[in-house]
Amino acid sequence: MPNWFIIANPAAGGGLVKKLWPSIEAELYKLSIDFVSNFTIGPGHAITMVQEALSIGYRHIIAIGGDGTNHEVINGLMLQNIVPATEVQYGLLPVGTGNDWIRTYGIPANWREWLPQLFTSSSRLQDLGMASYWTNGQQSQRYFTNVAGLCYDAFVVKTMNDNQVSAQNRFVYLWWILRCLFRFQPLACKITFNGQSIQEFCYTINIGICKFSGGGMQFVPQAIPDDGLLGLTIAGKIPKWDVILSTPRFYAGTIGGHRKVTLHQAKSIVVESAANEKVYLEADGEFLGECPAEFTILENAIRVIVPS
Incomplete structure (x- = not known):
């Protein structure tokens, strides 16, 4: 089973994720990242996706989208009872409109800059x-x-x-x-x-x-x-x-x-x-x-x- 479960919201950023996905996917292969990817099909779908991913054993999750996608994935992590949320490594590749959450941590807004770091950076606990x-x-x-x-x-x-x-x-x-x-x-x-x-x-x-x-x-x-x-x-x-x-x-x-x-x-x-x-x-x-x-x-x- 691949190490990383990727949840991409094709509507994020006014459809920018869908447009950029071929380039993001190509870069993931270039970085030799072992992953499986899925696209959300509407509001709330990311919450369900997280629960499905955890139920089959994934413990590394990446979301591609903006603050709304981030919000849904976090709720997916908290609403499941399969594994403690703190045992899941979660990262956001920001391709959204506001991208406000990433500002607190200094996460690059440029996805090409952040993507290689995303799989090698450390993690921290957040309230x-x-x-x-x-x-x-x-x-x-x-x-x-x-x-x-x-x-x-x-x-x-x-x-x-x-x-x-x-x-x-x-x-x-x-x-x-x-x-x-x-x-x-x-x-x-x-x-x-x-x-x-x-x-x-x-x-x-x-x-x-x-x-x-x-x-x-x-x-x-x-x-x-x-x-x-x-x-x-x-x-x-x-x-x-x-x-x-x-x-x-x-x-x-x-x-x-x-x-x-x-x-x-x-x-x-x-x-x-x-x-x-x-x-x-x-x-x-x-x-x-x-x-x-x-x-x-x-x-x-x-x-x-x-x-x-």
Whole structure:
């Protein structure tokens, strides 16, 4: 049996994975990598693929795609009970739109540069977040490996989903961020963490394992992927003009310097609507559902391949 099980999402990066696959496959053969590859056929398929691969003995898995593919594979690892997730070596070959998760580890965005290193680099343990929330009147759970967003962040993701828009590149996403800004109003939320509760109108709430999201923005610059804590950023009622002027802060990681923004860390967080309004939730760029939502940390939950 080949050593490596490769899960490729042909739709990732606006179809870029499908276009690049012949070149990636040729490079794998050139590197003498012993592998078997499979393509996903739709949302959620990567989760099933991981479980099937582990059930027949694979313990080395590579995903080819973006943050959404990464999100599904991580959930596949955590939802199975065949083998502890930490006994599986997992790596991501980034061919996506945002490629935010890789930024924390300095993984090259150029697949040709990272591919030869991927099979020789070391691995490390990373924490995961668990989100419990509501969807279609039922309580659900999902693991996330990067950043969860509520209020404005989730509003953008949901609006794009409702309009069947795929973020084929960074500029498409930025356009929808700007377009949604003038339709969104801050929501009254109650956030409970570290034995305290904060109630205020929120522009956005971000909960992070890692610090980058939205194509390189740092809404949770205090997040560390293996410290056993969730990073929590609460942005209050900020005028729209101030949001636009503060954009450089998002990329520089200095959002905590804004007078309406506070940075925290916690092991568990609960977010509820403080009014008769729906507060939506997304995680790793995937729309999940709505509040009330609880977020908890799972320490050293997965083993990821990163540059040595």
